[in-house]
Amino acid sequence: MSKQKSKKKLPLAAKIFFALVLAIISGLLLQSNAEFAEIYIKPFGTIFLNLVKFIVGPIVLFSIMSGVISLSDIKKVGSIGGITVVYYFCTTAIATAIGLFFANLFKGAFPILSTSSLSYETSSEPVSGMDTLVNVFPSNFLNPLSESNMLQVIVMALLIGFAIILLGSKAERAVSGINLWTDIFMKVMEMILSLSPIGVFCLLCPVVAANGPMVVGSLAKVLLCAYICYVIHAVCVYSLAVFTLGGMSPVKFFKGMAPAILFAFSSASSVGTLPINLECSQKLGASKEVSSFVLPLGATINMDGTAIYQGVCAVFIASCYGIHLTLLQMITIVATATLASVGTAGVPGAGMIMLAMVLTSVGLPVDGIALVAGVDRIFDMGRTTLNITGDASCAIIVSKMIHKD
Numbered sequence: 227m228s229k230q231k232s233k234k235k236l237p238l239a240a241k242i243f244f245a246l247v248l249a250i251i252s253g254l255l256l257q258s259n260a261e262f263a264e265i266y267i268k269p270f271g272t273i274f275l276n277l278v279k280f281i282v283g284p285i286v287l288f289s290i291m292s293g294v295i296s297l298s299d300i301k302k303v304g305s306i307g308g309i310t311v312v313y314y315f316c317t318t319a320i321a322t323a324i325g326l327f328f329a330n331l332f333k334g335a336f337p338i339l340s341t342s343s344l345s346y347e348t349s350s351e352p353v354s355g356m357d358t359l360v361n362v363f364p365s366n367f368l369n370p371l372s373e374s375n376m377l378q379v380i381v382m383a384l385l386i387g388f389a390i391i392l393l394g395s396k397a398e399r400a401v402s403g404i405n406l407w408t409d410i411f412m413k414v415m416e417m418i419l420s421l422s423p424i425g426v427f428c429l430l431c432p433v434v435a436a437n438g439p440m441v442v443g444s445l446a447k448v449l450l451c452a453y454i455c456y457v458i459h460a461v462c463v464y465s466l467a468v469f470t471l472g473g474m475s476p477v478k479f480f481k482g483m484a485p486a487i488l489f490a491f492s493s494a495s496s497v498g499t500l501p502i503n504l505e506c507s508q509k510l511g512a513s514k515e516v517s518s519f520v521l522p523l524g525a526t527i528n529m530d531g532t533a534i535y536q537g538v539c540a541v542f543i544a545s546c547y548g549i550h551l552t553l554l555q556m557i558t559i560v561a562t563a564t565l566a567s568v569g570t571a572g573v574p575g576a577g578m579i580m581l582a583m584v585l586t587s588v589g590l591p592v593d594g595i596a597l598v599a600g601v602d603r604i605f606d607m608g609r610t611t612l613n614i615t616g617d618a619s620c621a622i623i624v625s626k627m628i629h630k631d
Contacts, residue, residue: 237603245423246430246600253434263432271432274425275592277418282583283371284411286379290565292408294387295401306624310520313467313620314528315564320463321530321612322560325455325537332451336444336545374586377558380565415579422578422599429596445601448542455534456608463530464619472622474510482510483618490614494606496525499614512621513628520624524617531609531616536563536584543585543594555588562587578602 256263362377364370370378390397390404465476472479480487486506490499500521507517540559544551551559562584578599582592598605 240603241423242426242600243603245427249427249430249600250434252427253431254438256431256435257438260432260435263435267428268432269428271425271428271430271593271596274418274421274428275595277421278425278579278582278595279374279586279592281411281415281418282579282586283374283379284407285415285579286583287371287383288404288408288411290380290383291387291390291404294384295390295404306516306519306628307523309624309627310523310620311527313623314524314616317463317467317530317616318528318533319560319564321455321459322533322537322563324459324463325452325534326541326556326559328451328455328458329538329541332447333541333545335447336542338546338548377562377565377587380562384565419578426596426599429593430600433596444542444546445598448538448598449601449604451542452535452538452605453608455538456531456612459530459534460612460615464615468619468622472619472626474622474626479510479619479622482506483615486614486618487611490611491607494603494610496610496613496617499610500525503614503618507618507621510618510622512618512625516625516628517621520621521617524613524620528616528620529609529613531612532580533563534612535605535609536581539581539594539598540584540588540590543597544590546594546597547591549590551588558588559584 253263361375362381364375364378364382367382369375370382390400393400460480461476465479468474468479469476483506486499486503489502490496503521504517507521508514512520537559541551563580578595581595581598585592585594
């Protein structure tokens, strides 16, 4: 019995990693026959990608609506909720910008892979800033979902969510319905993500067969870039925020947060780290009422580490496909990653779904997910650590500001 249980408990991240290793080995062996991998292996990867694309729209629409509706409680807590939401969105936007900046510095080290078989076409028509602004707002309910226009889907979700809040008790059935559909689509997402090992193998094997060992070396570079961003964001942004807004020494903050940081890094679970995070932040001086509200909310809408991951991976994938991201596309990535962080609460594999959404929002090929999915667990350790540290910094700052008043 115990042996069977241990087999069942093999984490998805481990399966994906094994699939990555197997894809690299198989791809290297098939280098002389890359056409076989392209014709007979890649189609199964394409099926997996189609399923990921199918679930992205509903997940974004319903999870963000659900997140917005849950924020109705913030009105009751007044200034605590206002400061918390502003802080979280600002730090997430800064995190995405840091990820994009350093990824562009590393861009020269990222390889350009063989992509002759892909149907991706770059747009030759330049789009003005005003056109981009107009295109954010949907003119039809179904088009944003069918065309995978993620910014329009987010705007739809925000409008519907705010309308439900304003309707108050009249919309109780809508609230329960949206929460139910969110759970249903989350379950569908789990089912699709359980196929990730097969998808990663079938997508990556043909790429390795066509490009050889170059792919393997590039993974180490993109991981290094992401971790540099994680450290810079923690040391610079959180230290500055805690010192100026929270009146606390950054050394004291990070020393007090050490147990939660170590647990988050080893477990890669924001939810699992929550009890330790509550204890550490309260020992550092955050009030119980503030930390018990701010930290769980942060697990839902504060995704600084995930935002950095999106920025770095978007530039890496664009670089691998020989695509140059424009300034407008980078601004779109910042906006999409920041707003979408509302709907990525502690869901296994949410980083991959969110990355698909970010790639879609700027017209990048979703196939690129296969290049980074195999080492997603290593990304996840760093981004989870950054996420929970950001939550704690907010608890310290809000406590300080509330007590001043």
